[in-house]
């Protein structure tokens with residue numbers, strides 16, 4: 001892995017939020033991480049540890065306070081079409097556009113001809129299992145369907161990488177399991193690089209090639225990473241190898257949960 | 266099933282209207298019988314008469330034209346201003362004194378000033394309707410822009426949209442229901458304002474018709490003007506609600 005150049009490089013990244021009261025909050029300090037092209041990386045951490053902060057900086061939504069972030073060797077300065085984002089909630093979908101209209105939005109903004117973008121949009125609509133729902137508007141779709149639209153919208157733009165912030169957190173257990181399977185399949189088929197945020201260890205093991213665990217905040221950074229080399233059959237909660245990885249990841253995060261709970265009081 | 270429900274809805278609606286006229290009829294014939302309070306049929310007969318000789322049309326069209334022009338002008342000015350205020354904090358700070366100060370001075374308080382400035386003709390009326398429209402539209406539009414979910418904008422940027430595209434393809438459509446709501450409220454205000462302005466100073470219009478009728482004690486004619494005002498306002502409002510509904514079904518709910 002070290003031989004292939006990293007697609008995403010975070011180097012000593014810090015983020016300081018200025019508060020209105022004047023006291024600054026250091027959310028992330030000296031965070032470093034390399035994600036090679038094609039890797040599915042899951043970032044795991046306790047609530048409020050700074051996962052979204054890291055993702056927002058990679059997406060270019062927020063500037064780093066210090067340190068550098070580069071994607072494909074280019075420093076990140078603003079959001080761009082090479083990094084597709086899937087948000088936690090569904091408020092990023094465009095209610096006035098149909099499912100298809102949402103999926104082809106990026107292609108339309110980038111001036112792709114109508115026939116071509118519709119063909120692509122339909123392809124990705126099918127890929128996320130929503131064939132025949134093209135004319136429906138977000139208000140007419142279930143939570144799981146809306147997340148699929150978000151994923152298809154990001155994929156249709158064919159970005160170099162996907163940034164996903166707890167995309168399945170609001171779904172019920174069945175839908176979530178469904179979506180995890182499908183995302184895994186799509187990523188295998190398209191070979192996308194993914195930075196996936198979750199606080200669910202099971203989800204991370206099901207999806208990831210590598211899992212990174214963050215310290216509890218403030219001034220959080222990566223505590224350690226765990227490579228997940230399981231086969232699809234081994235990524236079952238009941239499998240011995242699954243539980244072995246679980247124990248390893250849990251060992252990393254356990255103390256952080258305790259610290260984070262103590263700080264909350 | 267669906268059609269049946271719809272018919273039922275319309276039926277209940279018409280029943281509501283019928284009861285309004287029934288109560289009016291009962292009140293005017295039995296509770297307060299008086300030449301000063303004409304029953305509905307008398308008003309309708311009078312309305313037909315005034316419609317035949319063209320008087321009604323003359324006054325109603327005068328009022329409607331003023332409302333139409335002023336309302337269109339006020340909306341046309343108010344929407345871009347509201348969008349600018351909602352989009353740029355600098356513009357907000359610059360224009361807030363105007364919106365925050367002037368919106369508390371009702372158009373009716375400006376009637377005399379308007380007549381002194383713009384004369385008794387169309388100028389003063391259109392000015393007043395623009396005035397009464399613009400602030401409501403500005404405030405609603407700006408609120409709509411502020412209410413656009415930041416993730417909608419972030420998503421667009423991450424999909425490759427530039428700032429101008431974000432404005433036209435995200436901020437603007439997301440704000441449409443708010444703009445329509447503001448216009449709808451402004452429309453109701455326009456009816457209030459135009460009648461007040463025509464009562465004070467005008468050569469024609471429904472307000473003027475009411476004023477003239479009062480001079481000659483033509484109470485049924487006053488009621489014709491009131492009835493027409495109600496009907497026109499109702500129709501205008503329906504058209505707007507329909508417009509909001511046609512769009513808002515696709516948007517997050519407002520109003």
Ligand SMILES: Nc1ncnc2c1ncn2[C@@H]1O[C@H](COP(=O)(O)OP(=O)(O)OP(=O)(O)O)[C@@H](O)[C@H]1O
Nearest residue numbers: 017025027046047048049050051052053054199217
């Ligand atoms: N815009 C902001 N201004 C000030 N502080 C912020 C801001 N955004 C986040 N923070 C703080 O930074 C810390 C990290 O927030 P972040 O949203 O990155 O956490 P997270 O790991 O994504 O949590 P969760 O799992 O609950 O989503 C939190 O303590 C939060 O209060």
Ligand SMILES: [Mg+2]
Nearest residue numbers: 051052053165
């Ligand atoms: Mg978060």
